[in-house]
Amino acid sequence: MQSSHTAMCHILVRFFKNCPKDNNTYSITLSSSKLSIAEKSFLSDDGTWHLIKEIDQVLAFDISVVMDTVHISSFEALYDDTELADFELRDEDGSVKVHKAVLAASSHVLKRMLSGSWRETKEGHVDVPGTSAQTLQHFKDYIYLRKLPNTGLEQVLLLASYYMIPQLEQKCVNKLVNSLTAQKTCDLLELAMKHKVNRLILAILEWVQNRGVEVKDMRSFFSSCTDNNCEELP
Structure with a gap:
């Protein structure tokens, strides 16, 4: 894309799937020695044009792209299960029932907490201050169903950052930035x-x-x- 105001050339990239029924998430790693780009990563379908380089002239260059599938375990069948749910996420205004195994599979921070001798493990719940029952429900929706809400993304993002769930964090960021x-x-x-x-x-x-x-x-x-x-x- 040639800028109309300066002689700068802006090179942008957007990664999307051609098949709308493909529910997999993919990542690409982009590199170019000519453009001095090393292993810049993107997730599929984030809807964003990413600026990868500004150059002061149009030139020929080659780009190496490596694509991988981001493997996502589905816990959809357990979403409505209450019989085997053995843990709760709590806030001042409510709680959400979950499965420890699902939490552990979603976050290494939660896995370390649940597999250790922490008080929360013994009591069967963890208090999440500064959030809401709705945010906790949105958090559960993602780790079980891979669904994001249309509102309240900021608080979900903070939970993703706190519990170190990079895929959820990135998806929240992409959705927030696009609007x-x-x-x-x-x-x-x-x-x-x-x-x-x-x-x-x-x-x-x-x-x-x-x-x-x-x-x-x-x-x-x-x-x-x-x-x-x-x-x-x-």
Whole structure:
């Protein structure tokens, strides 16, 4: 893609599946010695054009792409099971019944907690402060069904980051970034910085760099904020 304002050439890539009935998730690793790119990874169907390089001239180059299937274990058959559910995720306003084996298979952090002598293992539940029963349900929906909600993704992202579930974290980031406005960009950047979600920080910066959101619009939003009272831009 040739920029109309400068002589810079922007090279972008988007990874998607041609078969809509393919429920597998794939990853690609992209490398190019000519472009000084080494093992840049992408997941399929994130819906995002990723800027991989800016160059000041159009030239011939070759790119190596390696594709792998991201193996996902399905626990859909256990989703509605309560008889064998042996653990709970709890918050102040409710709880969600789950299976320890499913949690352990989804997160090495949870596996270490559940296989050790932690208090939560003995009591059969873990308290997840700062979240909600709805967020916990969304979390269960993903680890059992691989489904993401249309709202409340920010809190699901924080859980994914806390329990170190990179695939869930990346999917939340992709979905959040794809619907950014100037105000949402500022709000999400604040959230990412506060909770040190580096994956989200980098995705936002890449989105702004690709002009998904204009810096001038973000500046307008910041200038409309006075005394911590921000008016939503039209």
